[in-house]
Amino acid sequence: MGVIEELGLGVIGYKVGDRVLVGAITPCGQCRACLYGHLSQCGHGDGDEALGGWRFGNTIDGAQAEYLLVPPAQANLAKIPDELTDEQVVLLSDIASTGISGAEAARVRIGDTVVVFAQGPIGLCATAGAKLMGASLIIGVDGDETRLAMARRMGADVVLDYRALDVVAEVRRLTGGGADVAIEALGTQQTFESALRSLRPAGTLSSLGVYSGKLQTPYDAFFRRTRRSPQRHHARSRWERADATTAEPGSIRTFRSNSAHHPPLLAGGYSPCLPALRRTFGWCPKDRDQTVAHGTDPAAARENSLA
Numbered sequence: 389m390g391v392i393e394e395l396g397l398g399v400i401g402y403k404v405g406d407r408v409l410v411g412a413i414t415p416c417g418q419c420r421a422c423l424y425g426h427l428s429q430c431g432h433g434d435g436d437e438a439l440g441g442w443r444f445g446n447t448i449d450g451a452q453a454e455y456l457l458v459p460p461a462q463a464n465l466a467k468i469p470d471e472l473t474d475e476q477v478v479l480l481s482d483i484a485s486t487g488i489s490g491a492e493a494a495r496v497r498i499g500d501t502v503v504v505f506a507q508g509p510i511g512l513c514a515t516a517g518a519k520l521m522g523a524s525l526i527i528g529v530d531g532d533e534t535r536l537a538m539a540r541r542m543g544a545d546v547v548l549d550y551r552a553l554d555v556v557a558e559v560r561r562l563t564g565g566g567a568d569v570a571i572e573a574l575g576t577q578q579t580f581e582s583a584l585r586s587l588r589p590a591g592t593l594s595s596l597g598v599y600s601g602k603l604q605t606p607y608d609a610f611f612r613r614t615r616r617s618p619q620r621h622h623a624r625s626r627w628e629r630a631d632a633t634t635a636e637p638g639s640i641r642t643f644r645s646n647s648a649h650h651p652p653l654l655a656g657g658y659s660p661c662l663p664a665l666r667r668t669f670g671w672c673p674k675d676r677d678q679t680v681a682h683g684t685d686p687a688a689a690r691e692n693s694l695a
């Protein structure tokens with residue numbers, strides 16, 4: 389987020405002084421990956437490249453500097469409407485767009501049941517994304533009461549504390565056999581497996597988490613041993629069907645945030661909530677190398693505070 393200081397040749401529709409938003413992912417907008425909508429996998433003008441759209445903080449240094457050169461600016465600038473404050477849009481450049489893209493990548497449809505594992509800032513925005521896309525039942529999962537309360541504000545109909553119950557069993561019960569979509573927003577083996585096991589057959593797992601180590605995909609999670617409920621007129625077939633193995637060829641989609649999402653999304657009622665996901669820290673130059681944590685965990689925030 390910033391103000392245009394200078395404009396490159398050929399950039400149209402913007403002028404010096406415009407307040408603009410730039411996504412954390414800055415694709416070229418012209419390559420095969422971009423034209424297919426896979427902006428994170430931008431091929432820099434040609435073909436595609438794994439995470440090629442991730443440049444700030446990766447192949448381009450200085451994203452925290454006072455001045456920043458935006459690559460393919462025509463594809464990566466979004467004017468910020470005057471009526472929106474900096475606080476209302478700052479999360480859109482990365483956290484909100486990443487979370488919402490989790491619902492988009494899963495292709496949530498009107499009426500779908502969606503479970504979102506982990507309700508940190510990105511998971512909360514995935515919950516909001518599922519709501520915006522028309523899900524009829526959204527289940528938020530976390531182990532922190534503050535985050536679960538925020539999940540309700542962001543659109544979750546039901547919240548589950550994984551410390552208190554078997555989340556996978558409860559999701560299956562609430563959804564009548566498994567969710568249409570599971571969004572994983574933490575990046576651990578446990579949440580990935582739980583998300584996979586919470587799906588209905590042929591459901592979709594959208595994975596936002598960044599897995600820091602090896603991730604194993606449990607083959608058995610694609611198969612479920614089912615025991616159908618007894619039916620009055622088919623008492624014998626009940627036993628014939630018992631322990632039948634049902635294939636669950638759910639699809640898995642992985643995604644990272646793309647370009648800045650549209651500020652008008654804030655008009656959907658989330659503008660009061662987004663600033664609540666952000667935390668403001670004082671700035672002390674001697675602690676410059678410390679990391680600022682964005683989160684809703686007060687203890688973690690105190691630990692990482694620069695004040």
Ligand SMILES: [Zn+2]
Pocket residue numbers: 415416417418419420421422429430431432433434
């Ligand atoms: Zn591209």
